Amino acid sequence: MTYRSDGVLNRNDLDRLFxxxxxxxxxxxxxxxxxxxxxxxxxxxxxxxxxxxxxxxxNETPSVDxxxxxxxxxxxxxxxxxxxxxxxxxxxxxxxxVMLPYEYAPLPEVGEEVTTLDRSGxxxxxxxxxRVLNTxxxxxxxxxxxxxxxxxxxDVRHFARRxxxx
Amino acid sequence: xxxxxxxxxxxHRGRExxxxxxxxxLTGYEGETIAAAIHAAGVRTLRTSIRLGRPRGFFCAIGRCxxxxxxxxxxxxxxxxxxxxxxxxxxxxxxxxxxIAETGSSPRKGPSAxxxxxxxxxxxxxxxxxxxxxxxxxxxxxxxxxxxxxVGGGPxxxxxxIAAGRLGVESVIIDENEAPGGQLIKQTHMFFGSxxxxxxxxxxxxxxxxxxxxxxxxxxxLNNTTVLGLYPDRALSLLRDGRHHRLSADAVxxxxxxxxxxxxxxxxxxxxxxxxGAVQTLMNVDGVVPGARVLMVGAGNIGLIVAYQLxxxxxxVAAVIEGLPTIGGYHVHGxxxxxxxxxxxxxxxxLEAEGRGRVEKALVARVDADWRTVPGSETEFDVDTVCLAVxxxxxxxxxxxGGCEETYVAELGGRVAVHGSDLETSMPGVFIAGDASGIxxxxxxxxxxxxxxxAAAERVGEPLDETLLESMRDEAADGLAxxxxxxxxxxxxTGKEKMYDLARKLRQRGERREERSVDVxx
Numbered sequence: 001m002t003y004r005s006d007g008v009l010n011r012n013d014l015d016r017l018f019x020x021x022x023x024x025x026x027x028x029x030x031x032x033x034x035x036x037x038x039x040x041x042x043x044x045x046x047x048x049x050x051x052x053x054x055x056x057x058x059n060e061t062p063s064v065d066x067x068x069x070x071x072x073x074x075x076x077x078x079x080x081x082x083x084x085x086x087x088x089x090x091x092x093x094x095x096x097x098v099m100l101p102y103e104y105a106p107l108p109e110v111g112e113e114v115t116t117l118d119r120s121g122x123x124x125x126x127x128x129x130x131r132v133l134n135t136x137x138x139x140x141x142x143x144x145x146x147x148x149x150x151x152x153x154x155d156v157r158h159f160a161r162r163x164x165x166x
Numbered sequence: 167x168x169x170x171x172x173x174x175x176x177x178h179r180g181r182e183x184x185x186x187x188x189x190x191x192l193t194g195y196e197g198e199t200i201a202a203a204i205h206a207a208g209v210r211t212l213r214t215s216i217r218l219g220r221p222r223g224f225f226c227a228i229g230r231c232x233x234x235x236x237x238x239x240x241x242x243x244x245x246x247x248x249x250x251x252x253x254x255x256x257x258x259x260x261x262x263x264x265x266i267a268e269t270g271s272s273p274r275k276g277p278s279a280x281x282x283x284x285x286x287x288x289x290x291x292x293x294x295x296x297x298x299x300x301x302x303x304x305x306x307x308x309x310x311x312x313x314x315x316x317v318g319g320g321p322x323x324x325x326x327x328i329a330a331g332r333l334g335v336e337s338v339i340i341d342e343n344e345a346p347g348g349q350l351i352k353q354t355h356m357f358f359g360s361x362x363x364x365x366x367x368x369x370x371x372x373x374x375x376x377x378x379x380x381x382x383x384x385x386x387x388l389n390n391t392t393v394l395g396l397y398p399d400r401a402l403s404l405l406r407d408g409r410h411h412r413l414s415a416d417a418v419x420x421x422x423x424x425x426x427x428x429x430x431x432x433x434x435x436x437x438x439x440x441x442x443g444a445v446q447t448l449m450n451v452d453g454v455v456p457g458a459r460v461l462m463v464g465a466g467n468i469g470l471i472v473a474y475q476l477x478x479x480x481x482x483v484a485a486v487i488e489g490l491p492t493i494g495g496y497h498v499h500g501x502x503x504x505x506x507x508x509x510x511x512x513x514x515x516x517l518e519a520e521g522r523g524r525v526e527k528a529l530v531a532r533v534d535a536d537w538r539t540v541p542g543s544e545t546e547f548d549v550d551t552v553c554l555a556v557x558x559x560x561x562x563x564x565x566x567x568g569g570c571e572e573t574y575v576a577e578l579g580g581r582v583a584v585h586g587s588d589l590e591t592s593m594p595g596v597f598i599a600g601d602a603s604g605i606x607x608x609x610x611x612x613x614x615x616x617x618x619x620x621a622a623a624e625r626v627g628e629p630l631d632e633t634l635l636e637s638m639r640d641e642a643a644d645g646l647a648x649x650x651x652x653x654x655x656x657x658x659x660t661g662k663e664k665m666y667d668l669a670r671k672l673r674q675r676g677e678r679r680e681e682r683s684v685d686v687x688x
Contacts, residue, residue: 003493003497003500003501004492004493004497005491005492005493005512005513006504006510006512007465007493007497007500007501007503007504007510008501008504009497009501033498033501034498035497036496036497036498036653036654037652037653037654038358038496038498038652038654039358039359039360039609039648039649039650039651039652039654039655040358040359040360040365041359041360041361041365042356042361042365042366045361045365045366046366057648057651057652058359058360058648058649058651058652059648059651059652059653059655078366079498080355080356080357080358080365080366080498081358081496081498081499081501081502082498082501082502083498083501103173103174103478104173104477104478105171105172105173105478106171117505117506117507118505119501119504119505120504120505121504121505121506121507121508139356139366139368140173140174140368141356157505158505158506160507
């Protein structure tokens with residue numbers, strides 16, 4: 001199966017997109033899960049540090065400079081494809097944080113426990129909501145931070161509020 | 167069922183008003199369409215088919231098909247999907263062709279009499295209560311002359327008027343609806359493309375931006391007005407307030423958009439089989455959910471985006487099925503619904519929609535490389551709605567009526583009026599842009615509209631700021647080329663290249679013919 005037939009990126013697709021383990025340990029960093037040549041560039045326009053670039057043709061996939069990225073997350077709500085996430089695995093404990101775009105109502109509360117989902121909607125586990133950002137500049141694409149077990153930080157990409165869908 | 171909480175939209179509902187459906191008292195909101203109010207009350211059957219008496223619901227929700235015709239206040243064949251609900255309306259499920267004579271006015275009085283009977287004032291519009299006696303009225307009111315007439319106030323049409331307006335060319339934009347914006351008004355998602363071309367802005371907000379830009383330019387909007395005909399001298403006949411009007415123009419831009427394709431399968435006419443655009447209109451404009459559980463047919467961008475919007479409206483999506491072995495739309499659109507738990511089943515087709523009087527089940531099966539169903543692969547879905555996102559066809563009737571050369575280009579969605587890269591058709595001074603000239607999407611429609619507006623402005627022949635014209639043209643052409651240059655742009659790009667080639671040949675032939683006739687005259 002490839003994402004062209006089932007809509008889910010596989011390990012091969014993802015390995016090219018992920019920052020190194022070493023970079024992840026140093027602090028929050030972006031993961032741009034955008035693999036197709038589509039005419040789009042708001043991510044590059046949103047990054048104040050020039051860490052995401054669309055080089056030349058607007059159809060190029062974004063190239064990410066993980067060293068320049070500080071994980072600020074401005075690009076997360078700027079991506080029309082909702083394909084950008086920020087992960088933070090720099091903590092000493094065995095948890096990590098995933099910041100993800102969430103365009104559903106109502107928004108979860110900080111502290112709420114949710115069921116985490118992977119790229120195919122499969123249950124991963126549970127997580128606590130640690131932050132909900134929803135400013136005017138984000139134009140109705142709020143960003144929710146989840147505290148997940150460290151080894152799930154590259155799998156959790158969505159969540160379901162308990163007894164709710166999706 | 168109505169949507170209470172929506173992550174993107176706020177529904178500004180009018181006053182609650184009472185109306186009657188087949189003698190039963192119901193309530194709806196002022197300003198919403200009759201079909202939406204009826205759907206919100208849980209009724210899906212709007213009429214029955216004329217010969218077999220099969221129940222029918224709406225299909226397109228934008229006044230293109232005839233699936234929603236009902237009898238309203240005794241007047242038959244009212245397009246309830248675009249007619250606003252009014253207090254005390256008596257609405258009846260229509261079971262036949264309708265009887266015009268019963269309404270007390272003969273259609274023979276004049277071309278406008280039949281139309282004048284219809285309570286239709288356009289979406290969100292109010293029909294004029296005071297209608298002066300038509301006996302003394304001339305057959306058509308003359309609206310005079312305009313340098314540029316733009317038919318259709320969607321992304322392409324508005325952009326054409328803006329481009330021409332920036333060069334100082336006056337225009338009249340004619341649109342069937344109360345408010346301009348075309349189908350942008352129901353696009354809740356952020357647009358792709360580049361920042362200069364509204365990327366990251368939600369479609370629903372782009373219409374407003376275009377309209378406010380237009381408000382500072384010499385353009386006039388004729389809303390609630392349908393263009394009935396285009397004539398070879400670039401005269402347009404219009405229907406407005408139930409009356410026939412005439413407008414002539416030096417240049418015309420046709421930006422009439424597209425219609426949704428139907429898919430034929432047993433049960434495809436059951437109430438609950440809706441076009442994807444209709445579902446968007448119902449939930450994103452009127453705030454009414456189409457059903458509780460939906461099967462989406464088609465995994466192109468529209469199918470994937472509408473599936474996501476259904477989830478946002480709190481509707482369950484059982485699956486998205488796609489006949490091709492691969493997803494046609496962008497991966498990122500598919501990824502959004504996959505992670506929310508919606509399966510995308512490629513190489514699957516719908517065999518049948520079942521149910522008594524409404525969709526209750528859908529039968530789906532795998533197809534092989536030759537589109538034959540694989541025995542034993544049938545899956546049954548308990549759904550109350552089947553949403554069809556199986557492509558669009560350009561609305562080119564006006565162009566053909568005017569006498570434009572037409573051709574069939576599969577990559578552009580079917581029959582289209584022949585046009586060159588300047589968007590001019592074979593009728594001098596008549597231009598075509600946006601989905602009407604070949605199916606693409608709103609970002610390209612806006613750029614194409616600009617190019618058509620610029621070419622039309624040039625044609626009008628007023629002294630123009632050539633430098634501004636050139637820079638605007640280069641900017642739009644470069645933007646368009648960029649949007650079409652990726653792999654997803656292959657299809658429209660190929661289609662457009664075929665089209666431009668054909669237009670060039672036609673023009674050359676025309677020029678040769680002219681040369682010959684000049685020689686003969688000599």
